[in-house]
Amino acid sequence: MIRRLVALVALLCLAAPLLADEPPALAEEVAAGRLPPLSQRLPRTPRVVDVERPGWTVGRYGGDLHMLMAKDRDIRMMVVYGYTRLVGYDEQLRLRPDILERVDDDANRVFTLHLRRGHKWSDGQPFTAEDFRYFWEDVANNKDLSPFGLPRALLVDRHGPRFEVLDATTVRYSWDSPNPQFLAALAGANPLFIYRPAHYLKQFHARYVGLAKANAIATAAGSRNWAGYHQKLDEQFRFDNPALPTLEPWINTTPLPTTRFVLVRNPYFHRVDREGRQLPYIDRVIINVTDDKLIPARTGAGSVDLQMRYLRFDNYTFLKQAEARNRYHVYLWEKAIGSQVALYPNQNVDDPVWRKLMRDARFRRALSLGIDRHEINEVVYFGLGEESANTVLPRSELFRPQFRKAYASFDLTAANGLLDALGLTQRNDDGLRLLPDGRPMEIIVDTAGESTEETDVLELVRDSWRKLGIALFPRPSQREVFRKRVFSGKAMMSVWSGLSNAIPTPEMSPSELAPTTQEQLEWPMWGQYYELLGNGGEKPTPPDVQKLVQLYDEWRQARTDDERERVWLAMLAIHADQVYTIGTVTRALQPVVVRDDLRNVPKEGVMSWDPGAYFGMYHVDTFWFDRPEVAKVSKP
């Protein structure tokens, strides 16, 4: 034992000059020759990460980062936090090339992607244009692996791109019409993957090993056929195949199912800090899976180094109390959604009387004016949120104060006046207004039944709407039943969170603001019409909604940022005026727990899925532990 240690130290001393920049966790492997030295592991031009944030410093290697998740499936969060993308958003929400060295974007129609020479997968094999070609020819255009065609983000007017390999590190995608969503899709939290580890997957592909052999391998492993097996192994986002090579900063070494994931550093990661040291600083990430209700308790007991998911605002007091005892800090980040809880009147509801009302802007405005947002803010968010309509957040350049204030005050007189003007003046004995056909105005709001926050807000809204003469009945459901009811028109109103991208820049897609998909709760059928290119759903009739569709198409064809900004502002203005969705309170706070000696985690940040990938845009690979023992050699 002692002899081994001495030998090791001797080896290290001899190799010291070569190991000067090696992460200590890998030093032994490099010295023993099992890993090539750093210069051969990095691409010729690695990406230099230099974050422009006050308090950000270059760090030291070492340490294990502990986190808690609630399901096995959450391992995919490491792909989100790792945020290694062809192009990615930085903290200022600008798109920057990450894996790619350079992107040439010609009018959003022709994208030439330049890879980094010498970039390697986590198992040491080269990452080249071949990996893109494999995806294009052997996966996306393979009838067995993609029976339903190309991914939607690659389609423009149902046409796919023209794909060319220009050389070993350059590929090109060309469309006839602009595809402004292409880069954003590549930078998403759950991104469009247009490359695959070809060298690994080829051994399971019928074209390369023959149909019989591929099927034999697949059935021996328990799958139905080679296509199913290939699909199962090829889950870059699910991150559940430890053998699948990856480009992320940490590699998952634990197969499912498990209650503890161990991720180790990727020796071929392509990023370095400004002193040339290869990232990530942290050696390992340990994720423990436990029941989601226990996560706040365990966090408060000091078992984590970094935690954001599964912590709720009302856990703050508890977490704060245990701060000093358990050596961590609780920060409050801002949740980047348009509204914490928003109501969605369904303009495609079955019932004709309600449909007429839901499509009348005056009705929606009245409902919005009848909500006491101040009370909701006080009761549910401790007064720390911001009362607002469902619109973008102030930190977005597209924000205008009038969007926030539109019909978002609590004005019962005005609301009652609007309802009277609509002719809803008859009331029954209970004081409820009557619909034109004599029924009392009882709005049934469908909820997915999971969030006490929604239940609480609905309770408060119910009381204030009563003063308008409208009764509110929540109808808790299960998620898929909830969605079905909305899509089929049975639900007249539903409740969900607000705009999912509330910090957009003009380059980001305003698809949420126009009826573009069936998933939109306020106009599922109009959205479906657009999604299926007219082969389903209903064509939107109100002129303002048609204008939205038109503006969206304008955005897609736009060539300059000014044009895009103009479109965005126009769409946001229409939304503010028409009150398609009713927002309540926004800018709610999200507790983030950070170990005392974990550096480079911003004290103030934004919790946003897309853009941002939660921690992704804050560069988790640059977080480091400021501990004395970390400076010594640590075993992987």
Added chain:
Amino acid sequence: MNIQRDLLIPAEAKAEAATLEETQALDPGHFVSTEPFDPGSAAQLPPGQERFYLASQWTLMWWKFKRHRLAVASAIVLLAMYSSTLVTEFLAPYNLHTRHTDFIYAAPQRVHLFHDGRFVGPFVYPQTKSLDMTTLRRVYTPDRSDPRPLRFFCSGDAYRFWGLVPMSFHVVCPPRNGTLFLLGTDRLGRDMLSRILSGARISLTIGLLGIALSFTLGLVIGGLAGYYGGWVDMTVQRMIEIIRSFPELPLWMALSAILPVTWSPVLIYFGITGILALLDWTGLARAVRSKLLALREEDYTTAARLMGAKPSRIISRHLLPGFMSHLIASATLSIPGMILGETALSFLGIGLRPPITSWGVLLNEAQNVNVVALYPWLMLPVLPVIIVILAFNFFGDGLRDAADPYR
């Protein structure tokens, strides 16, 4: 010759004696009364014993039950709880849904009697709210200089008595412009005492309804199996065995997950009751079956059958009364299981859900670390659950002990 007659008292000699006196002279130790024969006299009992021997089965049961003090106390407690569900609105200081935005997560207020040494009557100190912005916590400080007496038999929150009659009578109300949170408030500022009282309605009645359902099921199915025997019996036995092989809670979970969530709360309530009852009748059916199998062979059953009585009459009129008391005792002992079952299901989130309020729903809202660490009064609904279950167990025990008074 005389000596012979003295020593032996042949019957003939007695018979020869013409009068009572002569008989007595013959046998001075033998007393014969001249009174006419009274059949009741032989069995003359002191009044206490007479009552005992002539008492009916139910009276005997009642006496035996009374001896079990704990059971009687439990019965009284249960009676109180169930009758409180009839007049919940009177007893609760607030309405079920009344919110107090300014008193969220308020701790329970204490009722004092003496202020500054003087007797003032039951009163509370008002609370003022302040926000602690470092821990984001609401802090309530009582103002000890201002005693506010409680009002009794007063007019408070309006409600509809049994959904029909608008009233506002309460037994106890908060002081004017004051608050009375005897058990604290929850995250929306709702009074916990009122919520617990309202929850009693749902939780307690689910047990009763469920037991009624499973009792009927058990009786009918067990009765058929026990009486007819043969393949009916075999099928029922197999069925019982299968159902008993299931772990209770997982099966309840599975069945609850099936209830369509679009059902109205009332339907879900009945659905849950049905589910709970569905698994519970087996115990009862078994008991009925085994008792019937035994009693079936009794002579009086045969007699009744020979006299032409229909099976239903035989079962109901002759067999059942023999063990009805056992059945009732068993049924009573199953109620706690049902109440716990509903509480467990609602706690897991697959039973009743808000806006229905039951104790299980209240406990579900208390199921996080915040509550245990910071607002422990939200766990108080567990107390009535414990009390009811204890009471039912003692009560059922007493019934069971009393059920066979002839032992």
Added chain:
Amino acid sequence: MLPYIAKRVLMMIPTLFAISIIVFTIIQLPPGNYLESYIAELEAQGESVDRQKVEFLREYYGLDKPLPEQYLRWAGGMLHGDFGYSFEFNMPVTKVVGDRMLLTMIVSFVTILFTWAIAFPIGIYSATHQYSWGDYGLTFLGFLGIAIPNFMLALVMMYVANVFFGTTIGGLMDPEFIGKPWTWDKVKSVLEHSWIPVIVIGASGTAGMIRRLRANLLDELSKQYVVTARAKGLPPRKVLRKYPLRMALNFFISDIGSLLPHIISGAEITAVVLSLPTTGPMLLNALKSQDMYLAGSFLMFLAFLIVVGVLISDLALVALDPRIRLSGGVAR
């Protein structure tokens, strides 16, 4: 006795068959299927789902086939150890479940032992010292054990254990032993963490058993032969030991039939609250997300465990109790 065993084992088969049909029906009843819940959940978390992937999976998993065919595939698979495929984890159920069934059995077994160890002396004491303060006190404690809902107990105990004893919250062992082979340290860690679950789960079972044991023993003690023995002058302890105790033992074995389902279902909900790596939390999740094969297999496993447990207890009873052996049937 052999024909009796054979008969019992044979009777198990139609029982299990009927159970499997019931389980399958239950799993299929909720509206929607796994894929829809999967999509819905992802979208609720703000993640987008590739429509084509979904269609592909739907076809691959045979969710569009008629129900009887799905049942036959499932049941047939179970017969040779293939419990089907878990959609959630994208792998065979047997691999997903892994250690969990083993841990469930361990926890249940330890709880039963705990229950016996506690109930036995207390039950005997209660029966022999009827109506004493000790009897009342212990009976009351027993009732309390039944009355306190085990999930609340679990929650509070877990928090208390963490604050006062520093035990890690949730789980059956310290995190570093997860997935590692069994060493003494791991066993120690498991035992350290098990006392809360065992107490919580065992509480109500113990109380019930105490009461039943007490009632049974009281019955025995009032029988003629005990009176005779006492009259003969046997010391009280010997009186107790010679016959009534054996009857009590019989009772223990036969009571497994009612104890086992109770413990297993109590274990499920406690496991959910305490987040133990047993079948409980996984079952609840599977039911909520309608991962059909997984949930169904769990239910089948639990039912199978109970059936086998009852069978073993019946057989043990037959071995112990000559009356049953001679009369050729079970009187339970």
